[in-house]
Amino acid sequence: MPRRTVVIASLLAAALALAFVPRLLTGFRAKAFYEGDPTVTLALAQNLVDFEARDDTARRVKSPSRFEGEWALVTHQMVALGLAQLCLAHPEQRERLLPIVANAAQKSFRREMRDFGTGAWGEDALATLGSSHGHAYLAYPALALGMARLLGAPLDEELQAQHDALIAAYERRLLSSPTGLIETYPGEAYPTDVAAVAGAIAVHGRATGTDHRRVLERWATLVRERQVHAPSGFVYQRMGAGDGKPHDVPRGSGTGLAAYFAGFADRALARELAEAAFRHESSLLGFSAIDEYADGFSGSGDVDSGPVLFGVSVAATGFTLALARAHGRADVYERLYRTAEVFGIGQRDGSSFRFLTGGPIGNALLLALLTSGPELAR
Amino acid sequence: VSKRARLLALAVTLTLLANTALTWLLAHAEEGLLTPETKVSPGVLLLGAVTLVVRLTVLLGLPPLFAFLVTQTLLRRVGDDRLAPKPARRSFKD
Numbered sequence: 001m002p003r004r005t006v007v008i009a010s011l012l013a014a015a016l017a018l019a020f021v022p023r024l025l026t027g028f029r030a031k032a033f034y035e036g037d038p039t040v041t042l043a044l045a046q047n048l049v050d051f052e053a054r055d056d057t058a059r060r061v062k063s064p065s066r067f068e069g070e071w072a073l074v075t076h077q078m079v080a081l082g083l084a085q086l087c088l089a090h091p092e093q094r095e096r097l098l099p100i101v102a103n104a105a106q107k108s109f110r111r112e113m114r115d116f117g118t119g120a121w122g123e124d125a126l127a128t129l130g131s132s133h134g135h136a137y138l139a140y141p142a143l144a145l146g147m148a149r150l151l152g153a154p155l156d157e158e159l160q161a162q163h164d165a166l167i168a169a170y171e172r173r174l175l176s177s178p179t180g181l182i183e184t185y186p187g188e189a190y191p192t193d194v195a196a197v198a199g200a201i202a203v204h205g206r207a208t209g210t211d212h213r214r215v216l217e218r219w220a221t222l223v224r225e226r227q228v229h230a231p232s233g234f235v236y237q238r239m240g241a242g243d244g245k246p247h248d249v250p251r252g253s254g255t256g257l258a259a260y261f262a263g264f265a266d267r268a269l270a271r272e273l274a275e276a277a278f279r280h281e282s283s284l285l286g287f288s289a290i291d292e293y294a295d296g297f298s299g300s301g302d303v304d305s306g307p308v309l310f311g312v313s314v315a316a317t318g319f320t321l322a323l324a325r326a327h328g329r330a331d332v333y334e335r336l337y338r339t340a341e342v343f344g345i346g347q348r349d350g351s352s353f354r355f356l357t358g359g360p361i362g363n364a365l366l367l368a369l370l371t372s373g374p375e376l377a378r
Numbered sequence: 379v380s381k382r383a384r385l386l387a388l389a390v391t392l393t394l395l396a397n398t399a400l401t402w403l404l405a406h407a408e409e410g411l412l413t414p415e416t417k418v419s420p421g422v423l424l425l426g427a428v429t430l431v432v433r434l435t436v437l438l439g440l441p442p443l444f445a446f447l448v449t450q451t452l453l454r455r456v457g458d459d460r461l462a463p464k465p466a467r468r469s470f471k472d
Contacts, residue, residue: 001453001454001456005453006450006453006454007450009449009453010445010446010447010449010450010453011446012449013445013446013448013449014442014443014445014446014449015442016445017441017442017444017445017446018438018441018442021441021442021445022437022438022441025437026437285438342433342434342437343430345401345404345426345429345430345433347401347405349405356401356404356405356426356429357404357426357429357430
């Protein structure tokens with residue numbers, strides 16, 4: 001056989017192997033996660049259950065390395081949301097997981113977790129509920145606490161009263177905002193954080209029977225009118241709460257997380273934002289990721305997006321996993337999951353599963369995102 | 379077996395071993411990540427980056443390499459068989 005034919009045939013075989021083998025090796029868990037197979041979802045949950053137990057121990061002994069601040073707040077919130085979603089999907093797990101949902105949600109509400117916001121405003125959010133200052137970051141634990149209440153977790157009455165008062169303050173602030181935005185930090189509003197506010201208000205309504213429809217409908221209208229960049233469908237990452245002027249460009253990371261939070265409040269709006277994220281998918285060899293910047297915009301990575309490589313970001317890709325599952329896009333989910341599996345280094349260890357590069361916050365986020373769906377508003 | 383083939387086999391074996399060892403190290407290093415704000419230490423970040431590079435090599439490099447080498451070997455063998463002198467037929471007279 002001529003040498004040239006041998007080389008061409010061998011190169012063809014190599015190309016075929018490259019096209020099919022990596023996707024087969026990394027995609028086998030994607031279907032299980034998408035279908036909510038408890039052998040994988042509960043294994044990932046177990047890793048976070050163990051994390052919360054270790055964190056409780058560190059807190060009891062007042063370890064100098066105990067986990068506090070913004071990342072801790074998000075970690076405990078996402079553990080609570082992820083486990084709550086699993087309780088809704090697998091009611092037989094509720095008895096075992098609900099106490100951990102309640103514990104994680106309460107921890108995310110602790111004063112030391114919001115010190116970063118207190119420092120930025122020079123006041124504690126819960127001590128100034130009558131003010132017009134937004135303090136939208138506190139919607140993250142408020143949403144987690146709402147999910148715990150929705151599932152009937154036995155929570156401290158004082159905490160429930162604080163939660164009710166915070167939601168009432170958010171409702172009042174949102175109704176008086178001409179842009180549908182309230183500030184996270186002085187002079188800065190993030191549509192993503194305000195989507196968390198809307199989610200928290202909606203879940204509070206589902207848990208307590210309070211009617212919040214007026215504020216939620218108004219918020220959804222203003223998101224479409226003022227916060228979405230029409231050509232791309234992405235929301236602006238940062239804006240002025242009073243004048244609605246963009247302080248940053250439309251981005252995938254903010255849109256992805258906003259769509260996840262919007263799902264708790266308004267399924268139609270969440271789907272519109274999700275479709276925008278799906279339109280910004282870049283794929284190769286069965287792997288895909290989501291663009292951080294809309295067409296015509298560019299920039300580098302930051303604390304919101306994580307690293308941006310070849311125009312796609314870690315955060316936008318992770319958040320879109322939730323949207324793909326919640327809105328029935330198995331194809332997108334599978335491609336995105338392969339990327340998460342490779343870069344996250346998914347590894348099973350006995351009855352537990354985790355992503356080795358994720359750390360507690362990465363695994364907590366992925367638990368909530370990979371199991372998204374049961375929390376969606378009707 | 380040629381020297382080139384032995385070197386290639388050694389490189390592949392070392393890559394697979396490195397992948398296993400680095401993944402094991404990363405799995406155990408992460409136990410120490412519960413620092414305030416979960417800031418990951420530079421050492422663990424470096425370990426994660428090296429592990430990712432090796433993992434990508436294993437995942438994206440080895441399958442096409444194997445496919446290329448196996449196809450090439452098989453086709454050459456088929457070609458060699460065809461070109462090899464066939465035993466002479468015995469004539470009826472023999």
